[in-house]
Amino acid sequence: MVTLTWALSLLLNNKTELKRVQEEINIHIGNERKVEESDISKLEYLQAVVKETLRLYPPSPIITFRAAMEDCTFSCGYHIPAGTHLMVNAWKIHRDGDVWEDPQDFKPQRFLTTHKHVDVRGQNFELVPFSSGRRACPGASLALRVVHLTLARLLQSFEIDSPSDEAVDMTESFGLTNLKATPLQVLLTPRLHPKLYEL
Numbered sequence: 456m457v458t459l460t461w462a463l464s465l466l467l468n469n470k471t472e473l474k475r476v477q478e479e480i481n482i483h484i485g486n487e488r489k490v491e492e493s494d495i496s497k498l499e500y501l502q503a504v505v506k507e508t509l510r511l512y513p514p515s516p517i518i519t520f521r522a523a524m525e526d527c528t529f530s531c532g533y534h535i536p537a538g539t540h541l542m543v544n545a546w547k548i549h550r551d552g553d554v555w556e557d558p559q560d561f562k563p564q565r566f567l568t569t570h571k572h573v574d575v576r577g578q579n580f581e582l583v584p585f586s587s588g589r590r591a592c593p594g595a596s597l598a599l600r601v602v603h604l605t606l607a608r609l610l611q612s613f614e615i616d617s618p619s620d621e622a623v624d625m626t627e628s629f630g631l632t633n634l635k636a637t638p639l640q641v642l643l644t645p646r647l648h649p650k651l652y653e654l
């Protein structure tokens with residue numbers, strides 16, 4: 456829910472990207488049937504939007520409860536004695552200007568070009584929304600399936616708009632979970648045949 460809220464907010468503030476995902480869904484699935492889970496692998500731009508959302512707004516921005524198992528010294532000079540309690544600032548890593556061009560900007564395209572091989576599952580340390588290693592999020596696969604399918608269905612089924620002309624407020628809350636500080640309001644207009652909305 457947190458990631459869906461941020462993804463919709465980002466898309467509302469970047470209408471070209473919103474149209475591009477909807478166009479991709481039109482091309483690969485059309486408007487005669489609903490998007491299914493098996494379609495997601497074809498929706499590369501949608502996947503890039505989800506990655507870019509998790510980069511800019513990782514739901515768990517600080518990864519906590521770690522301790523150094525042995526003394527170690529980083530190449531940059533930091534010495535970490537064994538037993539030191541550690542926290543990883545994923546939010547900061549995800550906006551590191553040495554790794555990401557225009558780190559504050561929403562650019563899903565980067566995951567189809569310069570960062571094509573960077574994934575969110577903990578193998579690439581510049582993008583760790585689910586953390587990494589043996590205590591990484593065990594719900595990552597489920598979360599990714601739900602986020603992709605729900606976002607795809609929403610964007611396929613509805614034109615999405617803001618009730619006002621103002622940009623969506625992107626203020627983040629403080630805390631262990633990165634919630635949007637203000638509620639997201641959206642106007643939904645059906646864009647498919649009425650029979651596709653029947654339960």
Ligand code: HEM
Nearest residue numbers: 458514515518519584585586587590591592593594597598
């Ligand atoms: C977009 C959605 C999600 C994100 C970004 C996320 C992210 C994370 C992160 C960063 C951690 C900390 C891992 C660490 O300390 O190294 C974590 C832990 C955990 N997550 Fe998730 N999570 C998500 C969804 C879920 C879901 C859907 C479930 C369960 C169905 C889940 C279950 C857990 C559990 C049980 C842990 C604790 C693992 C441990 O301490 O060994 N998460 N998650």
